[in-house]
Amino acid sequence: MIHIATAQDITALLSIENASFAGDRISRRSFRHLLGHGNTLTLLDARVGAPRGYLMLLFRANSSVARLYTIATHPDFLGRGVAAALLRRAELAARERGCDRLRLEIRHDNQASLGLFHSRDYRIFGQYADYYEDGMHAHRLEKPLAGAR
Numbered sequence: 719m720i721h722i723a724t725a726q727d728i729t730a731l732l733s734i735e736n737a738s739f740a741g742d743r744i745s746r747r748s749f750r751h752l753l754g755h756g757n758t759l760t761l762l763d764a765r766v767g768a769p770r771g772y773l774m775l776l777f778r779a780n781s782s783v784a785r786l787y788t789i790a791t792h793p794d795f796l797g798r799g800v801a802a803a804l805l806r807r808a809e810l811a812a813r814e815r816g817c818d819r820l821r822l823e824i825r826h827d828n829q830a831s832l833g834l835f836h837s838r839d840y841r842i843f844g845q846y847a848d849y850y851e852d853g854m855h856a857h858r859l860e861k862p863l864a865g866a867r
């Protein structure tokens with residue numbers, strides 16, 4: 719059910735994005751730009767007519783650190799392991815690209831996301847003040863990717 723998203727999946731990605739985030743949303747235009755960029759990998763979990771969740775990774779040339787740019791599960795499918803499965807696939811994909819660490823930012827008030835990443839061995843290593851549209855701070859999290867090539 720998880721596949722690499724292409725421009726044909728933008729409507730599905732938007733439906734998850736718009737249902738999952740109140741602000742700082744990725745627009746159709748930004749999705750088009752990001753999906754066309756060689757340094758991103760977007761994984762989508764979807765059945766026909768039912769997009770369940772997605773995740774986007776960013777890679778930088780000459781860097782062994784991959785960035786988890788966003789992850790979201792559609793509200794209809796929360797708590798069923800959708801995000802956990804996407805994250806497993808993303809860690810594998812990052813290792814295959816030669817990365818040895820995965821990093822991301824999480825809002826201080828996002829308990830579900832903190833629960834997800836803490837339970838999958840991500841650790842807080844820093845903060846960004848006033849990081850989001852509404853002024854909320856961000857935790858910076860990181861996980862070493864075992865077995866990275």
Ligand SMILES: CC(C)(COP(=O)(O)OP(=O)(O)OC[C@H]1O[C@@H](n2cnc3c(N)ncnc32)[C@H](O)[C@@H]1OP(=O)(O)O)[C@@H](O)C(=O)NCCC(=O)NCCS
Pocket residue numbers: 738739771788789790791792795796797798799800801802803823824825828829830831832833834835837
């Ligand atoms: C965070 C989010 C992606 C989790 O998605 P999900 O598909 O419901 O998560 P899963 O069912 O795969 O759960 C995996 C783990 O996350 C943690 N978790 C999930 N929901 C949680 C909650 N409400 N509170 C605390 N921990 C939670 C649990 O540790 C769970 O592991 P377990 O089932 O082994 O106990 C989802 O809540 C979401 O899309 N939120 C809105 C968008 C968002 O905030 N994205 C993150 C931006 S950094």
